[in-house]
Amino acid sequence: MQLRHDCQLTSEEYVKQRAWESASLLRCPEHPEGGCGFARHTAYARVEPPGMWIARWYCPEAHLTFSLLPDCLASRLSSTLGEVEDVADAVEQRAGSLEAVAEQLRPDIEAQGAVRWVRRRVAAVAVALKALKGLLPDVLGSVAPTLVEVRAALGVDTVLCSRR
Ligand SMILES: [Zn+2]
Structure with a gap:
């Protein structure tokens, strides 16, 4: 608790x-x-x-x-765009389970709620990445829809903040 x-x-x-x-x-x-x-x-x-x-x-x-x-x-747990991206990033780069990432990011709530919290943010980032691919087909058309790949293709550190 x-x-x-x-x-x-x-x-x-x-x-x-x-x-x-x-x-x-x-x-x-x-x-x-x-x-x-x-x-x-x-x-x-x-x-x-x-x-x-x-x-x-x-x-x-x-x-x-x-x-x-x-x-x-x-107080770090409120979600700005950058933090949403950080969550998706942690999931993309994770070595262990999604549950472990969730527990680490939201130690303040129950495990099931933490997993839902993480999944919502991952889903939001997936939608954003897909939309970006549609907007920038020349740059991102052949790029995998992951934060690592999209950042590399765009030459930015964060996708959500830099593209807001
Ligand atoms: Zn007691």
Whole structure:
């Protein structure tokens, strides 16, 4: 279960100060009265940004882990065009499953919702790439409809922002 860690630090500061070590969750969210064996659990590492760890607690009675996601990460999850492209990019470049990508990108929501969130963005990018091919048949006619190929053909870093 993800909880918000209400803090003013940027993600760079959070990493530099190792703020997950001082993050505290005094009471079990399920058993505020205590007595459930609620205790700090091992922190887990995020891929993005590098060096970021998330503090976790565990309640043996509810069999639940609680993670404190700092606001600086939660606020990154709103979707601008660039971020939609980043999601599609992460899926295109992924080594593991779509579910793993979804969990990494949306640790703040349940797995099924995260997968739906990722799929919607991938679908939107696929439509945009197809439309671009139609608009620029000379340039993109023979290019595969992937972000990597389309960016290379157009000579840009991001397709959605540069073509808006
Ligand atoms: Zn508990």
